[in-house]
Amino acid sequence: MxxxxxxxxxxxxxxxxxxxxxxxxxxxxxxxxxxxxxxxxxxxxxxxxxxxxxKSKEDIYTQILLSDIDKFHKAMVNLIQEGQSSSAMLMGLANIYTDFSLNDRELFRIMMNYMLNTDNMNLPEEIDHLIVKATNKTIGIIEEIFMMGIRSGEFPQYIDLRQKRNAIWGLLNGIISLHLFTGTEEKREERIRSTIKTGLNTFLRGMRTPSGNGQ
Amino acid sequence: MxxxxxxxxxxxxxxxxxxxxxxxxxxxxxxxxxxxxxxxxxxxxxxxxxxxxxKSKEDIYTQILLSDIDKFHKAMVNLIQEGQSSSAMLMGLANIYTDFSLNDRELFRIMMNYMLNTDNMNLPEEIDHLIVKATNKTIGIIEEIFMMGIRSGEFPQYIDLRQKRNAIWGLLNGIISLHLFTGTEEKREERIRSTIKTGLNTFLRGMRTPSGNGQ
DNA sequence: TGAACAATGGTCACATACTGACCAATGGTC
DNA sequence: GACCATTGGTCAGTATGTGACCATTGTTCA
Structure with missing residues (x-):
């Protein structure tokens, strides 16, 4: 005081x-x-x-990015909780990722660019590194959730982890960017969330269905 | 913005x-x-x-006093509402006055001093004038409430307005200052309010009792 | 009683924070 | 390639904030 x-x-x-x-x-x-x-x-x-x-416009920009990346990262790390099915955790991850993209379109765009290898946007080394790290962390978490699902018997044992994980990651980014950078603001969030929800559920149902061998 | x-x-x-x-x-x-x-x-x-x-310590002091006097004055003026008995209005006035004294002991002390003719405290002309005005206004309101009570038949017609009004005003100031400047903080507000409530009610009951002629 | 002292209202030179006209670099237009 | 508009960044000037200092007043105590 x-x-x-x-x-x-x-x-x-x-x-x-x-x-x-x-x-x-x-x-x-x-x-x-x-x-x-x-x-x-x-x-x-x-x-x-x-x-x-x-000290510069870029300084402002990077500080915002840094703080947002950090927030995003923490949200992702907090995801894995006990007592939840892997499907529920994946849906949770999808929701957090949607929140984040709605909240920070700019950063989402950057991360998409990284994923698409459209190369960097002249970002400082530090940011560059952290974004890659956050992206990898997220992908790693998806993978981890799958492994938990396998151990618990929720998913078949013989699925191709890498393939499934990339499919999910692609699904999320694809749906979000489709809606985020096209069309109007009108009910955008609603559209994204419902598309992701049904899309992800369909995918997971496919994985759990023995007849399809989860492939 | x-x-x-x-x-x-x-x-x-x-x-x-x-x-x-x-x-x-x-x-x-x-x-x-x-x-x-x-x-x-x-x-x-x-x-x-x-x-x-x-511009000075006194400037701060007087600005506070002015604003508090103004607030007090407005609260008093707002008191007289339709559809209330005179007794209820007097109780309302007593409550407002109690609030004020608890909230601004310093100003209350000054007003008491005026009432007791302990003379001024070297206050600027402006303040001095306003305090007298606020005090008179309050006393006037008490009187007005009594008149309404007479018109409505709540009080006998032949009461001595000035005497009753001074009795009420004295009762309020006496009870408050008794409790405010003596004893401990412990339940002070509670004690003041209950003493005023029963005291005022007793007084009003006395006024309304025909056998006592309200005198 | 009056010298010494403590307390405090008020001042001011210095320090910090804020402003916007200005400059240089960049990119677009004809 | 001359002109212009735009904008990131600078800096001299202004507004706001600070606390050591001064003048006055009241108090203590020999």
């Missing part, structure tokens, strides 16, 4: 106001189409002040 | 932070025993900054 403390708190608040404004703008328009002036205006500051808190 | 607007807003917030801190301190210790330094500290500012928003 001291004076020093108050000033520190206010500094932090300013920084957060800028980040909040910038996140919204980057989300809406993509990094390239956002001016520092517009960030400043949205944060109710002058442009000069923005540069008191960040 | 503009820049100019934000700065204005923040200025206002600073000022309010100082007022809030000062009100608490004045309430607890009385104006004389509060230092500007302590106000600044509580508001998490330096002393110098306090003088950016107020």
């Amino acid at each position: 001291g004076l020093e403390e108050r000033r520190k708190r206010e500094k932090e608040n300013r920084k957060n106001a800028i980040l909040k404004a910038a996140r919204k703008l980057f989300f809406d328009k993509g990094s390239k189409n956002v001016t520092v002036e517009s960030i400043a205006k949205k944060a109710e500051l002058s442009k000069g002040s923005v540069y008191l808190y960040f | 503009g820049l100019e607007e934000r700065r204005k807003r923040e200025k206002e917030n600073r000022k309010n932070a100082i007022l809030k801190a000062a009100r608490k301190l004045f309430f607890d210790k009385g104006s004389k025993n509060v230092t500007v330094e302590s106000i600044a500290k509580k508001a998490e500012l330096s002393k110098g900054s306090v003088y950016l928003y107020f």
Whole structure:
């Protein structure tokens, strides 16, 4: 409750106001189409002040990405809980991934680009590395869930893990990007979620069906 | 949502932070025993900054008094509502007055001093005038409520208005100050409220009793 | 009683935070 | 390839905040 403390708190608040404004703008328009002036205006500051808190536009951008990647990563890691079927866990993962894509279209776009090997977007080394790591982590988690499903008898033993995992990962990214970058905002979230839900369920049903050998 | 607007807003917030801190301190210790330094500290500012928003300690003090007197005054004026018995209105007035005294012991003390003719406390002309006005207004309202009660037949016609009104006003101030400036904080509010409630009710019952002629 | 001292309202030179006109680089247009 | 519009980044000037200091007042104690 001291004076020093108050000033520190206010500094932090300013920084957060800028980040909040910038996140919204980057989300809406993509990094390239956002001016520092517009960030400043949205944060109710002058442009000069923005540069008191960040050393460049890219600095703002990367800090947002870093924090979002981190959030995403943590959400993924928290996924695997006891007492849930593998199918339920996969549906949970799909939901989290959908949340994330809706919440941060820009980052989703980047991750998609990585997946498609459309190469990097001139991102700093640090970000580049972390995105790859987050992506791999997610894929790894899908794989892990499958293995748990096999151990518990929910899935057949002889499925091709890599193949299934890639199919799921592709399904998610494909459905989301299809809806996210086309059409109107109208009921977008609803459409994505229902498409993913039925698509994933169909896929899992296929895997659990003995007659199909899960292949 | 503009820049100019934000700065204005923040200025206002600073000022309010100082007022809030000062009100608490004045309430607890009385104006004389509060230092500007302590106000600044509580508001998490330096002393110098306090003088950016107020021209003197007295300025802070009077602004608080003015705003509180105004609030008090408005609450009193709002009292007279349709569809209530005069007794209920008087009880309402007593409650508001109790709220106020608990909330602003310092101002209550000043008003008591006026009533007792213990003379002024070197207050600026403006304040002095307003306090007298608020006091008279309150007394006037009590009188008005009595008149309504007479018109509606709730009270006998021949009561001595001035005498009754002074009795009520004295009762309220006496009970509150008795409890407010003596004893401990322990259940103070409860004690004040219950004493006022039964005291006022007894008085009103006496007025409505024909055998006693309301005198 | 009056010298020494403590306490505190108010001031001001210095420090920090904020602003927006300006500059340089970039990309688009004709 | 000259012109222009746009925009990331800079910096001199302004607004806001700080706390050591000063002047005054009241208190203590020899």
